[in-house]
Amino acid sequence: MLELAQVHKTYCGPRGAQIPVLSETALTLKPKEFVAVRGPSGCGKSTLLLTCGGLLTPERGKVLFRDLDVYAQSAQQRARWRARHIGFVFQQFHLIPYLSVRHNILAATLPQPRRETQTRLDELLTEFGLQDRADHLPAALSVGERQRVGMARALFNEPDLILADEPTGNLDPENSDIVLRTLTSFTEAGGTVLMVTHDPSMERFADRRLTMEAGALVAV
Amino acid sequence: MKGMNLTLLVLREIIHRRLNFLLGLLSVACATACLMTAVFLLNLHDRRTEDLIATKQADLERQTKAMEAEFREITTRMGFNILILPKDQNLGDFYAENYADKTMPEVYAKQLADEPNIVTVRHLLPMLQAKMTWPEQKRKILLIGVKGEMPWAHRDNKKPILRPVEPGTVAVGYELHQSLDLKAGDTLTLMGTAFEVADLHPDQGTIGDITLWIDLGQAQQLLEKPGQISLIQALECACAWADLPRVRKEIQGFLPDTQVIELRSKALARAEARQEATRMTEVLLDSEKKAQLALKKEREKLSAILVPLVLVACVLLIVILAYLNVRERRMEIGILRALGLHTAQIFQVFLGKALLLGLLGAGIGILGAMVLAAVCLRGTVESYSLPDTLPPALIVTVALVTPLVTALSSWLPALMAAQQDPALVLREE
Ligand SMILES: Nc1ncnc2c1ncn2[C@@H]1O[C@H](COP(=O)(O)OP(=O)(O)OP(=O)(O)O)[C@@H](O)[C@H]1O
Numbered sequence A: 001m002l003e004l005a006q007v008h009k010t011y012c013g014p015r016g017a018q019i020p021v022l023s024e025t026a027l028t029l030k031p032k033e034f035v036a037v038r039g040p041s042g043c044g045k046s047t048l049l050l051t052c053g054g055l056l057t058p059e060r061g062k063v064l065f066r067d068l069d070v071y072a073q074s075a076q077q078r079a080r081w082r083a084r085h086i087g088f089v090f091q092q093f094h095l096i097p098y099l100s101v102r103h104n105i106l107a108a109t110l111p112q113p114r115r116e117t118q119t120r121l122d123e124l125l126t127e128f129g130l131q132d133r134a135d136h137l138p139a140a141l142s143v144g145e146r147q148r149v150g151m152a153r154a155l156f157n158e159p160d161l162i163l164a165d166e167p168t169g170n171l172d173p174e175n176s177d178i179v180l181r182t183l184t185s186f187t188e189a190g191g192t193v194l195m196v197t198h199d200p201s202m203e204r205f206a207d208r209r210l211t212m213e214a215g216a217l218v219a220v
Numbered sequence B: 001m002k003g004m005n006l007t008l009l010v011l012r013e014i015i016h017r018r019l020n021f022l023l024g025l026l027s028v029a030c031a032t033a034c035l036m037t038a039v040f041l042l043n044l045h046d047r048r049t050e051d052l053i054a055t056k057q058a059d060l061e062r063q064t065k066a067m068e069a070e071f072r073e074i075t076t077r078m079g080f081n082i083l084i085l086p087k088d089q090n091l092g093d094f095y096a097e098n099y100a101d102k103t104m105p106e107v108y109a110k111q112l113a114d115e116p117n118i119v120t121v122r123h124l125l126p127m128l129q130a131k132m133t134w135p136e137q138k139r140k141i142l143l144i145g146v147k148g149e150m151p152w153a154h155r156d157n158k159k160p161i162l163r164p165v166e167p168g169t170v171a172v173g174y175e176l177h178q179s180l181d182l183k184a185g186d187t188l189t190l191m192g193t194a195f196e197v198a199d200l201h202p203d204q205g206t207i208g209d210i211t212l213w214i215d216l217g218q219a220q221q222l223l224e225k226p227g228q229i230s231l232i233q234a235l236e237c238a239c240a241w242a243d244l245p246r247v248r249k250e251i252q253g254f255l256p257d258t259q260v261i262e263l264r265s266k267a268l269a270r271a272e273a274r275q276e277a278t279r280m281t282e283v284l285l286d287s288e289k290k291a292q293l294a295l296k297k298e299r300e301k302l303s304a305i306l307v308p309l310v311l312v313a314c315v316l317l318i319v320i321l322a323y324l325n326v327r328e329r330r331m332e333i334g335i336l337r338a339l340g341l342h343t344a345q346i347f348q349v350f351l352g353k354a355l356l357l358g359l360l361g362a363g364i365g366i367l368g369a370m371v372l373a374a375v376c377l378r379g380t381v382e383s384y385s386l387p388d389t390l391p392p393a394l395i396v397t398v399a400l401v402t403p404l405v406t407a408l409s410s411w412l413p414a415l416m417a418a419q420q421d422p423a424l425v426l427r428e429e
């Protein structure tokens, strides 16, 4: 499904300082798998997710998506690939502040307009209990509701892989549960999830648990 | 609005961040309105100047026509007056003393009058002049022998224009009859001959005041110049104005021993003065035209400096506003990239906003300038139309070019937005 092979990523600090974040990182995600990655803050979890999602080009190594070399594509091809196959969920939700709930979810269709968006939208609004909030701006929502909007947006195009960066980091247990259950049912429906977190209690739904140590992933 | 597209995204963002957009709008509207108003004012002033000069020109033409008519009338009714003098008469002396001392045969006058080809001259007055001391009174006088008018041989329908002096009578100038206390009917003696005073001339302030007019024949006898005359006055030459050379040629061809000079009439002098005045007006009008042209150039130079200044300020403001907008939307750009939008689409979002800004701003600016112009035109006495002073071609050009300018101004910030690395902002949690 997704494979990271010998991926190497180093940030350049001030005065030419090199900050190695991912070194010889290898990871294989199988279809319908829910993988949780744990690690201390600053170990490179977000970097890992962005690299998987085609947003951060590694210096070395390959990211293969069903035998497709993600970074061998042009930037435009990669964007289209991301729109079709990847869903991102963020700890800070990252909703667009001036769009209503409805339009924030529909923003998933911006890269490639699609038909029958209305039924899919209604489906998701119902699933996340947002029917009554469809016309509200994100600022009017509770954090739990915001993350539900983020989830709905990530799921809208029925991606193959969801990359979730501490999706429950700001949520109460109840909403965390909703997010995790949704991700689980997503894998049950055939999707793959790569979730990073530093809260071990969030790993209970995962099929596989990994920790990040010195830029490498180790099974727990 | 059910669906979602980039236009909706742009519109929502504009509504959300009104201040940024309104500021941009204001700057664009101000710049376009400023440009259009400058053009309007220049046009209005040009119109006014043109009209003013046209009015003056029309006045001048009317004046010139009236004057030409008057001139024609004077020259045809009165003709102009010439003097035929002996060829050896020194003209300098004649002008200085108003007196001809050389003589020519009297028959010249007769020959001239009898010549049917000389059609230009109407009245011929032969005269004999002598400056002398009146022996009986011991005083300087001018003695003039006149024959009244010569009969016009081939025409008979003319009145004499000088009162003839009968032989044995004398007409006396003002100074003379005043100092000698002469009355009509008195008798005076000149060189031993007695003359009856027939005419007393009024004060003229000229040499005429010390002149005695007697019959030409008697004068020739007294002065011992039989058959001689000093000059012939030809009055009311019926010929076109400014045709003195022709008159001169005609007469000199016929009487080669003479010279011809012009005696100007008062009416002609007046008409000439008026012509001169008209010529002056023409010159003034011409210089006014030149001055207006220079003024126009000045105004154009001023607006050529001011308008670009405003435009540059506007472009700068738009660049800054667009840059601030991009900075403010860094996170949003990251999100859109994570959703799968590619660089060209991000670029579109920002360029679309700039185009909209230009279109709306130009619309407001044009409308504002038109309202301003309409109000301005209503306040004027002249009835200029709006399209006259604010040509539709200009409006269309401004409406089309302004969005282009705003798009170009936002180009760099939009490019920055499109090139932004999404990873940088998305990791910032
Ligand atoms: N642009 C950058 N330049 C230099 N160093 C960077 C840059 N971005 C990230 N880093 C460093 O790379 C390391 C990994 O960052 P990353 O955000 O992936 O960590 P993380 O595991 O997601 O942390 P957290 O749990 O706090 O979110 C950190 O030490 C960070 O300081």
Ligand SMILES: [Mg+2]
Pocket: A045, A046, A047, A165, B427, B429
């Ligand atoms: Mg992180």
